[in-house]
Every structure is written in structure tokens, then in C-alpha cells.
Amino acid sequence: xxxxxxxxxxxxxxxxxxxxxxxxxxxxxxxxxxxxxxxxxxxxxxxxxxxxxxxxxxxxxxxxxxxxxxxxxxxxxxxxxxxxxxxxxxxxxxxxxxxxxxxxxxxxxxxxxxxxxxxxxxxxxxxxxxxxxxxxxxxxxxxxxxxxxxxxxxxxxxxxxxxxxxxxxxxxxxxxxxxxxxxxxxxxxxxxxxxxxxxxxxxxxxxxxxxxxxxxxxxxxxxxxxxxxxxxxxxxxxxxxxxxxxxxxxxxxxxxxxxxxxxxxxxxxxxxxxxxxxxxxxxxxxxxxxxxxxxxxxxxxxxxxxx
Amino acid sequence: xxxxxxxxxxxxxxxxxxxxxxxxxxxxxxxxxxxxxxxxxxxxxxxxxxxxxxxxxxxxxxxxxxxxxxxxxxxxxxxxxxxxxxxxxxxxxxxxxxxxxxxxxxxxxxxxxxxxxxxxxxxxxxxxxxxxxxxxxxxxxxxxxxxxxxxxxxxxxxxxxxxxxxxxxxxxxxxxxxxxxxxxxxxxxxxxxxxxxxxxxxxxxxxxxxxxxxxxxxxxxxxxxxxxxxxxxxxxxxxxxxxxxxxxxxxxxxxxxxxxxxxxxxxxxxxxxxxxxxxxxxxxx
Numbered sequence: 001x002x003x004x005x006x007x008x009x010x011x012x013x014x015x016x017x018x019x020x021x022x023x024x025x026x027x028x029x030x031x032x033x034x035x036x037x038x039x040x041x042x043x044x045x046x047x048x049x050x051x052x053x054x055x056x057x058x059x060x061x062x063x064x065x066x067x068x069x070x071x072x073x074x075x076x077x078x079x080x081x082x083x084x085x086x087x088x089x090x091x092x093x094x095x096x097x098x099x100x101x102x103x104x105x106x107x108x109x110x111x112x113x114x115x116x117x118x119x120x121x122x123x124x125x126x127x128x129x130x131x132x133x134x135x136x137x138x139x140x141x142x143x144x145x146x147x148x149x150x151x152x153x154x155x156x157x158x159x160x161x162x163x164x165x166x167x168x169x170x171x172x173x174x175x176x177x178x179x180x181x182x183x184x185x186x187x188x189x190x191x192x193x194x195x196x197x198x199x200x201x202x203x204x205x206x207x208x209x210x211x212x213x214x215x216x217x218x219x220x221x222x223x224x225x226x227x228x229x230x231x232x233x234x235x236x237x238x239x240x241x242x243x244x245x246x247x248x249x250x251x252x253x254x255x256x257x258x259x260x261x262x263x264x265x266x267x268x269x270x271x272x273x274x275x276x277x278x279x280x281x282x283x284x285x286x287x288x289x290x291x292x293x294x295x296x297x298x299x300x301x302x303x304x305x306x307x
Numbered sequence: 308x309x310x311x312x313x314x315x316x317x318x319x320x321x322x323x324x325x326x327x328x329x330x331x332x333x334x335x336x337x338x339x340x341x342x343x344x345x346x347x348x349x350x351x352x353x354x355x356x357x358x359x360x361x362x363x364x365x366x367x368x369x370x371x372x373x374x375x376x377x378x379x380x381x382x383x384x385x386x387x388x389x390x391x392x393x394x395x396x397x398x399x400x401x402x403x404x405x406x407x408x409x410x411x412x413x414x415x416x417x418x419x420x421x422x423x424x425x426x427x428x429x430x431x432x433x434x435x436x437x438x439x440x441x442x443x444x445x446x447x448x449x450x451x452x453x454x455x456x457x458x459x460x461x462x463x464x465x466x467x468x469x470x471x472x473x474x475x476x477x478x479x480x481x482x483x484x485x486x487x488x489x490x491x492x493x494x495x496x497x498x499x500x501x502x503x504x505x506x507x508x509x510x511x512x513x514x515x516x517x518x519x520x521x522x523x524x525x526x527x528x529x530x531x532x533x534x535x536x537x538x539x540x541x542x543x544x545x546x547x548x549x550x551x552x553x554x555x556x557x558x559x560x561x562x563x564x565x566x567x568x569x570x571x572x573x574x575x576x577x578x579x580x581x582x583x584x585x586x587x588x589x590x591x592x
Contacts, residue, residue, distance in 0.1 A: 020494075020495075022496070023494065023495040023496065026406055026410075026495070026496075027406070027407065027410040027414070027416065027495075030403040030404075030406070030407050030466055031407050031410075031411070031422045031423075031426060031466075031470070032422070033463055033466075034425075034426045034429060034463055034464075034466040034467060034470070035422050035425040035426050037437070037440075037463055037464075038425060038426070038428055038429050038432055038437075038467075039425065040440070041436065041437045041440035041441070042432065042436050042437075044439070044440045044443075045436045045437070045438075045439055045440060048439055057439070057443065101324075101327065104320055104323060104324050104327075105324070107317075107320050109320060109321065109324065115324060115328055116583075117575075117579055118328045118331050118332055119327075119328070119331055120575075120579070120582075120583060120586075121331075121335070121572070121575055121579075122331070123582075123586065124520055124571045124572060124574070124575035124579075124582060125524070125568050125571060125572060126523070126524030126525075126526065126541050126567070126568065126571070127524070127526065128524075128526050128541040128542075128544050128545060128567075129524075129541075129544070129564050129567055129568045130334065132544060132548060132560075132564055133334045133337070133338050133564065134334065135548075136337075136341075136354045136557065137334060137337065137354065137355075139354075142349075142353055142354045142557070143353060143354050143355065144355070146352075146353035146354070146355075147353045147354075147355045147356075150352065150353060177330075177331065177334070181331075182586060185583055185586065185587055186587060189587065234431065237433070238433050238434065238435070240526070240527055241526040241527065241541070244526070244545065245544075245545060245548075259433075259435060262435045262438075263435075263438075263527075263531075266438060266439060267531060272439060275439070276439055278435075279433065279435040279436050279438070279439075280436070282433050282435055282436075283432070283433055283435075283436055286431065286433060290431055
């Protein structure tokens with residue numbers, strides 16, 4: 001709702017606009033810059049994806065050719081397979097870890113604040129740093145494998161980092177370590193906001209702790225669970241830094257992910273048209289997650305209003 | 308309640324939680340210890356171990372000694388770059404976000420909810436969709452490979468978060484307060500300065516911490532739009548790992564990693580509560 005303030009008598013509309021110019025500029029310039037860059041840049045990238053651009057953007061129309069060559073490339077196919085595996089494994093495992101941590105912290109234990117800080121600190125550190133550290137820990141010649149072998153168990157093997165089939169799991173491990181705390185924080189907030197009367201009623205009915213969680217408390221957490229899933233999926237789809245620092249897509253192209261393919265096409269192979277097409281495909285994957293979520297949120301909100 | 312603390316199930320809970328906490332701390336402990344071991348010691352043993360002699364000199368070497376690519380000035384210049392990008396971009400995006408958040412939540416004007424909706428799309432739009440346009444814009448404005456270019460990018464892109472944070476916070480301020488002030492003849496800036504800003508410290512702390520952490524930790528733009536001496540520290544760390552791949556210096560590298568992580572870790576230690584608030588505020592968008 002806009003509040004109409006009558007202009008003071010004796011001032012023309014023009015001088016009023018001039019007087020209020022600093023205000024208009026302050027309101028509109030940042031908002032317009034932000035909004036315009038989001039829309040214009042998206043359209044620009046979409047447009048480039050339909051042109052034959054290579055080293056520099058050129059005009060022209062090649063239809064879906066960039067898309068078909070990206071989709072047909074081995075790099076992209078491996079990236080999609082990896083994204084599927086990484087997305088599912090990472091989301092499910094970080095969800096489970098976060099929920100377990102939240103339930104444990106909810107048992108009125110001492111040092112809760114300290115523990116919460118410990119589970120959340122990875123989020124404050126850059127993926128470049130954590131990826132580098134995990135690349136050392138998981139490096140068979142340097143990290144855990146070397147340590148265990150030096151301790152005498154000489155046949156011990158933990159070389160996923162250099163194993164084509166298992167390397168993607170090193171990214172799952174590092175990602176779970178980095179962002180389970182986030183799921184924990186949201187779940188903990190959810191657990192703390194469960195209706196006390198509900199719990200009391202269940203206690204009177206004689207529900208034990210396990211039954212209480214399964215039947216009474218966890219069912220109230222599912223809206224939070226969906227939010228966590230969507231945010232973690234969004235993170236998985238755009239994962240770049242972590243992989244760049246941990247495996248750099250290797251060994252070979254075994255841990256390729258869409259964001260790395262985009263970067264490779266745009267800035268290493270100078271195939272701008274195809275790079276833009278890959279970026280648009282990334283956006284489409286993201287929309288496939290976000291649009292149903294937005295629809296669900298809309299329905300929820302409508303229900304809350306009508307209830 | 309007291310005897311309950313000694314029940315076996317309580318002990319089990321503490322045990323499990325402590326084990327997981329230890330696992331979560333392990334990577335940090337390993338890097339801190341390695342940053343104090345000599346390169347030779349790590350090469351002979353593994354990355355995981357207690358220092359035989361405390362190699363404090365690793366930090367001096369990491370800060371200003373060792374070589375990234377062709378220059379041997381340590382990571383000091385890159386830390387400086389990161390600071391010169393992060394601090395201005397954090398201040399600009401927070402201030403602009405506070406004013407814009409106030410405008411869309413309390414001042415209200417035609418089209419406010421539309422433009423707010425578009426601005427918050429920036430929370431979801433992948434960075435990859437903006438890489439080529441930014442490249443072209445930076446090149447055409449002569450800002451490619453400059454810290455100013457990164458400040459501009461992070462300020463504009465940060466607005467999506469700062470406007471969201473501030474707007475959600477300001478909607479709790481009663482509209483009548485603003486209406487009364489306007490009837491008294493107070494204008495846009497006066498109301499912001501006299502009424503909104505004094506109420507803002509809690510949200511400004513959340514926003515500043517969030518923006519600082521994100522911009523400091525950002526990698527993709529840093530590595531795409533700057534090279535060599537202009538790179539922020541995240542990009543320089545990757546360049547460093549590549550540069551020393553043949554003759555690893557894990558002690559010095561660990562010290563470099565610690566130095567690069569220190570600013571955001573310190574902020575987390577001091578203002579963790581506010582950091583988490585930002586984290587969850589972004590989640591309920």
C-alpha cells in the first residue's frame with residue numbers, strides 16, 4: 001500500500017520531483033541494478049547459448065546445436081551421472097547426520113553451545129580451504145592410509161581419491177562434513193518449536209522416547225526436511241570450489257560435475273556458446289528442483305491463510 | 308534430574324556426540340599441527356601426526372616467503388587483495404541493502420513487491436548464468452583483472468542477500484511509526500537515519516558477518532576475473548597447490564591454509580550466533 005502524501009501548496013510537481021530526486025535515486029539505483037543484472041545477464045547467457053560463439057560472443061543462430069553437442073559429450077554425461085549420485089548420496093546422508101546430531105543435542109546435554117559451534121564451523125570456512133585439507137587427508141600417500149600403514153597395518157587401503165569408481169565419494173564425505181551442521185541447525189530449531197502440549201499428551205499416553213520421536217516429534221519436522229533437501233540440492237547442483245580443490249574433476253574426468261564442465265567450456269576451451277548452453281542446462285536442473293518447491297510453498301501459505 | 312545424568316543411555320549419548328565432534332574437529336586439528344611441522348617431517352611420516360619440533364617458521368614462510376607462480380612474496384599480497392575486495396564490498400552491499408530493505412518494507416512505493424521479488428531471485432540463480440555477461444561487462448569497462456571489478460560484482464550480487472535480510476527484519480517495525488513520522492514532515496532519509504538505523508544493529512551485524520564470510524570465501528569469480536598478482540587468497544591457494552605439486556611443502560602449505568581461513572574463523576568464533584542467524588534466515592526465504 002502506498003501512502004499518498006499531499007504535496008505542499010505552492011510547489012509544482014516538477015520541483016517536487018527534483019526535490020525528491022536523491023530519494024528516488026537511492027531507492028531505485030541499487031534495486032534496479034540488482035534486478036536488471038539478474039534478468040539481463042540471464043537472458044544474455046541464454047542468447048549466447050543459441051549463437052555459434054567460440055572465443056568471443058558473436059551473433060547468429062544455431063538453434064539447439066550447442067545444447068545437443070553438450071548433451072552428447074562424454075564430459076557432460078559423466079557430470080550428470082555424478083551429480084545424480086552425489087546429489088542423492090550427499091542429501092540423504094547429510095539429512096540423516098543433521099537429524100541425528102539435532103536429536104542428540106536436544107537431549108538437554110551439557111556443552112550444547114560448544115558442540116553446536118563445532119558442527120557448524122566448517123560452514124564458516126571456504127570450500128577451497130576444506131577441499132585442500134580433505135585432499136591431504138584422503139591422499140593415500142599422505143593421509144589416513146599412510147598413517148594406518150605406518151602404524152603397522154601395511155595392507156590397509158583407503159585410496160578412493162585416486163580410484164575412478166570411488167573418487168566421487170570423497171566429495172560426498174567432504175560435503176557432508178561441511179554442511180551437515182546446517183541441517184542440524186534447522187532441525188534443532190524445529191525440534192525446539194514442537195508444541196509442548198503435544199509432547200505432554202503423548203507422555204500421559206505412556207509413549208517412550210523412541211515412540212515419541214517416531215510418532216509425535218518427527219512428523220512435525222517434515223516441512224523443515226523439505227526445505228533442507230531443497231537447499232542442499234541447490235548446493236549440490238552448483239558445487240564447484242569443493243571439487244576444484246579436492247579432486248579437480250579427476251582422476252581423469254571421474255569426478256566431473258556440471259559447474260566444472262561450464263567453466264571448462266567457457267574459459268579453458270573457449271567455447272562460449274556451448275559453455276552458455278551448459279550453464280542454461282544447469283539452471284534447468286535447478287528449476288526442476290525449485291519450481292515444485294515454490295509451488296509447494298505457495299500451497300502451504302494459502303492453506304495457512306485459509307486455516 | 309540429577310541421577311538421570313548417570314544413566315547408561317546418557318553416557319552413550321555423550322560418547323556418541325563426543326566421537327562425532329572429534330571427527331568434525333579432526334581436519335582442523337590436522338592442519339594446525341601440520342602448520343607447525345617441518346616439510347621434511349611430514350614427507351617422512353604422514354599428514355597426521357604430532358610435531359617433533361615446533362616449526363613456527365612455516366608461518367613466516369607462508370606469509371611472506373614462498374613462491375606462488377613466479378612471485379615469491381608468500382600469501383600476504385593475496386590476503387591484502389581479499390581484504391581490499393571483501394571490506395568495501397561488505398560495507399557497500401550492507402548499506403545499500405539496508406536502505407533498499409527499508410524502502411521495500413516500510414516506505415513502500417509502486418512496484419516495490421515486484422522489484423523485491425526479482426532481486427531475491429539472485430539467491431537462486433547459479434553464478435554460472437552470470438559468468439559470461441560479467442566477463443564482457445568487466446572487459447568493456449576496463450575492470451577486468453582489477454580488485455574494483457570484484458568489489459562491483461560482490462556489491463551488486465550481495466544485494467540479493469542484504470535486501471532480503473533487512474527487509475525481513477524491518478517488516479516487524481510497525482508501519483504506523485513511519486506514517487506518524489511522515490505526517491510530522493520527516494522525509495525518506497530522516498526517517499531512515501532517526502528511526503530505522505537506531506533499530507538496525509542486530510540485523511546489520513548478521514548482514515555484515517554473512518557478507519564478509521561469503522565474499523572472503525568466494526572462489527569462482529576470483530579465479531575467473533583476476534589473474535596473477537590480482538587474485539584473492541582463495542584463488543591463490545589453488546594456484547599454490549598446483550605450483551608446488553612437484554615438490555610439496557606441506558608444512559608451509561598448511562600454514563598458508565590456516566592464514567587464509569583465519570579471518571572467517573575468527574569472525575565465526577566471535578559472532579557465531581549471528582552467523583547462524585544469517586544461515587537460517589537465508590533458509591526460510
